[in-house]
Amino acid sequence: xxxxxxxxxxxxxxxxxxxxxxxxxxxxxxxxxxxxxxxxxxxxxxxxxxxxxxxxxxxxxxxxxxxxxxxxxxxxxxxxxxxxxxxxxxxxxxxxxxxxxxxxxxxxxxxxxxxxxxxxxxxxxxxxxxxxxxxxxxxxxxxxxxxxxxxxxxxxxxxxxxxxxxxxxxxxxxxxxxxxxxxxxxxxxxxxxxxxxxxxxxxxxxxxxxxxxxxxxxxxxxxxxxxxxxxxxxxxxxxxxxxxxxxxxxxxxxxxxxxxxxxxxxxxxxxxxxxxxxxxxxxxxxxxxxxxxxxxxxxxxxxxxxxxxxxxxxxxxxxxxxxxxxxxxxxxxxxxxxxxxxxxxxxxxxxxxxxx
Numbered sequence: 001x002x003x004x005x006x007x008x009x010x011x012x013x014x015x016x017x018x019x020x021x022x023x024x025x026x027x028x029x030x031x032x033x034x035x036x037x038x039x040x041x042x043x044x045x046x047x048x049x050x051x052x053x054x055x056x057x058x059x060x061x062x063x064x065x066x067x068x069x070x071x072x073x074x075x076x077x078x079x080x081x082x083x084x085x086x087x088x089x090x091x092x093x094x095x096x097x098x099x100x101x102x103x104x105x106x107x108x109x110x111x112x113x114x115x116x117x118x119x120x121x122x123x124x125x126x127x128x129x130x131x132x133x134x135x136x137x138x139x140x141x142x143x144x145x146x147x148x149x150x151x152x153x154x155x156x157x158x159x160x161x162x163x164x165x166x167x168x169x170x171x172x173x174x175x176x177x178x179x180x181x182x183x184x185x186x187x188x189x190x191x192x193x194x195x196x197x198x199x200x201x202x203x204x205x206x207x208x209x210x211x212x213x214x215x216x217x218x219x220x221x222x223x224x225x226x227x228x229x230x231x232x233x234x235x236x237x238x239x240x241x242x243x244x245x246x247x248x249x250x251x252x253x254x255x256x257x258x259x260x261x262x263x264x265x266x267x268x269x270x271x272x273x274x275x276x277x278x279x280x281x282x283x284x285x286x287x288x289x290x291x292x293x294x295x296x297x298x299x300x301x302x303x304x305x306x307x308x309x310x311x312x313x314x315x316x317x318x319x320x321x322x323x324x325x326x327x328x329x330x331x332x333x334x335x336x337x338x339x340x341x342x343x344x345x346x347x348x349x350x351x352x353x354x355x356x
Contacts, residue, residue, distance in 0.1 A: 007060060008203035013211055014056045018170050020218045021049030029225065033119050038228045041093040042221055049214065050087035053139065055079040056207075075314040077134075077141050082112045084141075087185060088148040091178060094224075095159045095235070115140065150187045153179065161296075162236060165286045166271040168264070168301040169331060170339075171234050174227035177220045188213050251288055254278045264304045265329040271297050304331050309340065313352045321348050 024046030029035040055076065064072040085108040092099040116138065122133030156179050163171035188209070258277060264271065266330065278285065286297060293300050309328040312319055316334050319327075325336035325348075340348045 005204050005290075009154055009207040010056050010060050014053060014060070015129075016211060017049050017056065017133055017214055018054040021046045024049065024221065034232060035228065037093050037097050037232065038225070041090045044086050044090035044093065045217070045221065048083045049088065051079060051083055051086065051212075068123075070127075070134055071123040073134055074123050077137055078112075078116040078119045080117045081144065082109075082140055084145050084148055085112065086107075087150060090151050092155060094178065094228075094231075095155050095175070097235070099155075109146075114312050117250070128312065129296070130281065145186065149182055156182070159235070164296040164298045166282060167234055168269045168295055168329075169297060170298065170335065171231060172178045173225075177224065181217065181220055182215065184213065192255075204298055251278070251280065251285075252292070255292075259304065264301050265308065265327070267329050267331050269301065301329075303343070306340055306343050309336070309348065310351070313348065314355060317352065324348060 022043045026046075027040060027042075058075070059072075064075060089100050089105070089108075119137055122130055122137065124130075125133055156175065159175060160172035193199070255278070258264075258274060263274065263277065266273070271285060275282055275285055289295065289297055289300050295303065305328045309324050312324050312327055321337075322333050325333045328336065330336035330339070337347055339350070342347075344351055346354075
């Protein structure tokens with residue numbers, strides 16, 4: 001392996017990782033609002049990046065790869081094990097405020113210490129036993145990563161389902177990056193476990209592959225600042241228990257009355273708002289909407305708004321699309337256009353042209 005190319009790859013990746021890690025640990029957030037969970041998540045992610053940066057520093061200073069390849073792989077896997085947990089804790093904190101507890105954190109740290117101890121023991125075994133031990137630990141690391149990733153994806157799906165059943169706006173769009181990043185993290189994490197076994201001449205590929213991954217991660221966290229409060233408020237609303245009657249026997253009439261009054265045209269209307277209006281609870285109303293209309297709450301509201309928008313465009317062809325969007329209860333023109341296109345197969349403007 002050419003040492004200069006190997007070290008160059010490390011030196012290119014390391015400054016970025018240190019910058020991203022330190023920024024996530026120390027950067028400030030807006031002074032207003034509840035950003036405690038976001039801060040905890042970002043600091044855990046920053047700690048994970050600095051841990052991986054430390055791994056790179058050790059490679060640069062000690063040149064472990066040139067001393068003992070198998071021991072280097074074991075050292076890398078021990079680093080990845082703890083990083084996997086920090087990544088998972090950071091992502092889960094954004095959707096589940098109760099996930100990170102002292103008990104759970106200690107449990108996973110103890111697992112990491114056990115894994116590291118096994119890696120250390122394997123490094124001192126005879127060559128054949130060392131290779132077998134490395135292979136077994138690699139399988140354990142991959143299984144651990146997949147289990148953690150599955151937990152994140154399940155929590156993400158529960159959150160998006162909750163948003164769809166309680167919020168009229170597409171809140172799931174604000175956290176879609178969590179799902180995308182998790183899939184990328186699984187691919188990258190498993191790939192790292194495999195790429196660290198690459199022949200020496202190609203090991204720089206393993207190092208350089210980290211650059212786009214961490215740039216994407218950093219950009220996602222920066223962008224999420226704009227939407228965090230909306231998501232956090234939606235989750236907090238879900239946790240609130242409303243002390244109101246369970247249901248009304250005239251539910252159908254009440255819902256139809258609410259529709260006739262144009263309640264669905266209120267921007268940002270939530271399931272809670274309707275429950276307070278009708279005097280019922282969210283579980284019963286959500287089941288009623290799913291059962292009678294065959295749709296989740298968000299789609300039910302969106303469909304009624306789209307039908308109202310079409311009526312407006314037919315009755316007044318001179319009405320601007322922006323005005324149609326506002327009168328139909330959408331928070332933004334882009335949301336209206338995207339929703340309309342998903343349901344009708346074309347933009348509002350083209351739909352109106354086809355009716356002219």
